[in-house]
Amino acid sequence: MKLRILAAAVSALSLAPLYTAAQELIQPIKPPAQINIGMVELGKKLYFDPRLSKSGFISCNSCHNLSMGGSDNLTSSIGDKWQQGPINSPTVLNSSLNVAQFWDGRAADLKEQAGGPIENPGEMGFTHTLAVGVLQSIPAYVREFKQVFGTEKVDIDAVTTAIAEFEKTLVTPNSRFDQYLLGKTDALNTDEVAGWKLFKESGCVACHNGPAAGGTSFQKMGVVEPYKAKTAGEGRFAITGKDADRFSFKVPTLRNVELTYPYFHDGAVDTLPEAVDIMGRLQLGKKYTPAQNAQIVAFLKSLTGDQPSFAIPILPPSADKTPRPTPFN
Amino acid sequence: MKLRILAAAVSALSLAPLYTAAQELIQPIKPPAQINIGMVELGKKLYFDPRLSKSGFISCNSCHNLSMGGSDNLTSSIGDKWQQGPINSPTVLNSSLNVAQFWDGRAADLKEQAGGPIENPGEMGFTHTLAVGVLQSIPAYVREFKQVFGTEKVDIDAVTTAIAEFEKTLVTPNSRFDQYLLGKTDALNTDEVAGWKLFKESGCVACHNGPAAGGTSFQKMGVVEPYKAKTAGEGRFAITGKDADRFSFKVPTLRNVELTYPYFHDGAVDTLPEAVDIMGRLQLGKKYTPAQNAQIVAFLKSLTGDQPSFAIPILPPSADKTPRPTPFN
Incomplete structure (x- = not known):
């Protein structure tokens, strides 16, 4: 008896014209999961901080503007000293779902990608060492890195890990x-x-x-x-x-x-x-x-989803000892 | 009897070493009042919208960055094509309390100020006519202007009025x-x-x-x-x-x-x-x-107050007919 009921149920299930999202080749965007919130908050600040650039003027958000679909809406981006980029800036939205990063896939993941523009002479024009030196000089950043990573020693690995964690939250469900x-x-x-x-x-x-x-x-x-x-x-x-x-x-x-x-x-x-x-x-x-x-x-x-919504981050001020940006030399 | 009590109370009051803020030459910052919220929301979008610049890259927030004390933390600002500005960008925070705007006071108020950088060849490098043309071409902006100003005809007066209304909210009480x-x-x-x-x-x-x-x-x-x-x-x-x-x-x-x-x-x-x-x-x-x-x-x-806190604005997308930015010519 039990078996017959089960068989009938299975049969009904397989025959029903049930619509399931999994059957389609495009699936719904899921809200982010397994997120380290402290790391996201740190990464959000870094994402918006132009002090990761030589000029003190260009942040991740300059070319992947979260007010504008995670892009800059320009044919190609503007880099240090107004250099013209060689390619269109792809959106950061849902980029955690990409098989690899950059148009040519030269970065395996978001963490590897995040380090690229900082030291690209045509983009943020800085070096990892100098960018880390700026952050290391700012007490409020050092405290936040310690809280998130357990050490006061800032390094580029922690910087890009935090930025990537923030970027994992930039998905757009609910279109x-x-x-x-x-x-x-x-x-x-x-x-x-x-x-x-x-x-x-x-x-x-x-x-x-x-x-x-x-x-x-x-x-x-x-x-x-x-x-x-x-x-x-x-x-x-x-x-x-x-x-x-x-x-x-x-x-x-x-x-x-x-x-x-x-x-x-x-x-x-x-x-x-x-x-x-x-x-x-x-x-x-x-x-x-x-x-x-x-x-x-x-x-x-109809593919436009809920855009990331969060308060603009307030960046910790530079300290007296913080190296200053050099936009014009 | 009643009179004597009153007299004693008055005497106690005037003799008491009562500290009142009004006695000081610096007074507490008050939260904004008499604010048109719809106009603020429109002004906030405009403040963050780089399409008010020729390049599509520079917004009010580029040089008066609300993540960085309403300033750019640069000696002098970076304008269209990376031109070096002649003077340090003053903070937008609490600027509604200024007797006049700009370092030399050449603008009487925030509304008059807001129009300056848009058409300054060394700053946003655009014209009022072109900036208004961009906004007029974007249906979601036109709807919002209509809701706030009662007309679908966008003009620079409405644009700068809305930006100024947003800027009135950028006070920092509670230091x-x-x-x-x-x-x-x-x-x-x-x-x-x-x-x-x-x-x-x-x-x-x-x-x-x-x-x-x-x-x-x-x-x-x-x-x-x-x-x-x-x-x-x-x-x-x-x-x-x-x-x-x-x-x-x-x-x-x-x-x-x-x-x-x-x-x-x-x-x-x-x-x-x-x-x-x-x-x-x-x-x-x-x-x-x-x-x-x-x-x-x-x-x-100790003068650092509560920084303005709001969700990053999501800008309405350009329409097919919207004139495109020209950063490189």
């Missing part, structure tokens, strides 16, 4: 699309649902998948037709040296894509309709009709 | 010194109280007075001895043309002075002990002993 995935069928209107269907059926989801709708793989930019980039980078090839990786870039997340313009690794495209048109033609060999394009764009705008 | 003024006698330690006494008795308070401990008058920099400024500005003279105003600058607030280094209109001095020493000698003809200097510095650090 209307995620509400839809989780069963609120009226969270999307008919155009958005049609756009999502088209997005899947025409093959976009082959690369833009996973919770971040991207960030899971490297792919060639320009599959069916070549992409004429405005910048010289060869992408993943620079890391692997493999010919197959030439012009291959990390697939960007489409989460919050309405906020993270301009688009592509060279930031050449300002609007979503144009980006969708180009991706359809170059990657899929498809020319979307204006109506189809509008539906896909409508779907993409 | 330990204010707690002391309000009767909590143990809010200051003996060194800090001695410093406050010295500050008054040696004449600092003649200029650094009012709730902001400054901002109430223009004074010559270098009264007893000339000040050898690192920059060329002649201060208030540029506005009035009066010889008496040569090298006369608005007395800066000492509120949060621990956070607003470097000091003086040319930002030439990094530390409070040095600033106190110079001011004593040049303005008052007094050479403080190291112990006196330390006491005054201790008092000054």
